[in-house]
Amino acid sequence: MNTALLVLSGGQDSTTCLYWALDRFGAGNVATVTFDYGQRHRIELDCAARVAALAGVPHTVLPIDTFAALGGNALTDAAVAVQPGVEAHTQLPNTFVPGRNLIFLTFAAALAYQRAIHHLVTGVTQTDYSGYPDCREATLRALEQAIRLGMDYDLTVHAPLMFKSKAESVKLARDLGALPALAYSHTCYNGQQPPCGVCPACELRAKGFAEAGIPDPLVERFRNVAP
């Protein structure tokens, strides 16, 4: 029986959190869940499975077809291109999927409930939160309360990177032994491997590794491949 369930996107932050959870709850006590929600870049699902396999943890993929039906955002709607900056009517990036993290955590909580798991772990962070309001501490605590009351279940939501800068996250990943797995994590908004290096997500990731003074193992992996 597992103790903790991690929402694993296959990105840098959730991969780091997987090693935080292994450190906190112990090997053999952590499971992961990834959502197949019609994301434009299927490579995220492959990276999540690869990272879970590297860490030796059980991995569940749950489908969510609702966001694609809702449409209208750049992460699930192929008709909408990723744009820099914010939308005039919402003041949010057009990669914002309304309620995405609320839904992910609630479905993860349902899975945790079924498995008698009482700890959820998520990689969200408000420090570099790119304007996403569902990544803030206040949102997380309100949702935790809604889940506890709505499922009548004792559940704690952990967000170990909430107040860390990207550079601090990179150092934590190094200390936790997460760098080899980070070589297989995925960040690029354009869905490219090797990463495009120019989209906002690639820029943020590169800045974090640079400030930490640690080479990004994902970039290194492709640097070592003969062209």
Add this chain to the structure above:
Amino acid sequence: MNTALLVLSGGQDSTTCLYWALDRFGAGNVATVTFDYGQRHRIELDCAARVAALAGVPHTVLPIDTFAALGGNALTDAAVAVQPGVEAHTQLPNTFVPGRNLIFLTFAAALAYQRAIHHLVTGVTQTDYSGYPDCREATLRALEQAIRLGMDYDLTVHAPLMFKSKAESVKLARDLGALPALAYSHTCYNGQQPPCGVCPACELRAKGFAEAGIPDPLVERFRNVAP
């Protein structure tokens, strides 16, 4: 542009709430959303569409394939039969889908966000709540807060039947002119029309109409059909 969005299951309470919303927000200002989440009884979807058409309101159906993937409850898993009483390990009816109303309201909020709608209406009630913790006022207020913070959006969740008995709801339905639509609502856990009359949902509905001293128009409709 609509003002309010109602989560319509096609059951007695949400049908009553549709007429409450029409009264409160005005004809032409109310829209409905129904979730196709793999419910065992597809008749619910037909009833919801019929009720929305009778009321003359726009109706959206959104799919959710996640609950079926989670499995393990009597409302979506064909391998699990509806049982009376509660499960030993959860002390909840085995029709409990963990987080179902949290998910419904969050997706409804995402749709409301996209349409610039600021009022959600739901038929949940804690008076006759059958042990479902996601139908309680405290849960609803916590979730409302999580949605407001998570979407950075001003949204109010209305639950007009929250503290009403089934008899009070029936009287309200009569006063709001909802009885003709209630003739096409669906309640039976066994998915039968005419209703089976013996499942807990049918019993609760019959008790409410009896206590209100009003004949159930759904029962009347089938009584008037020659066998």
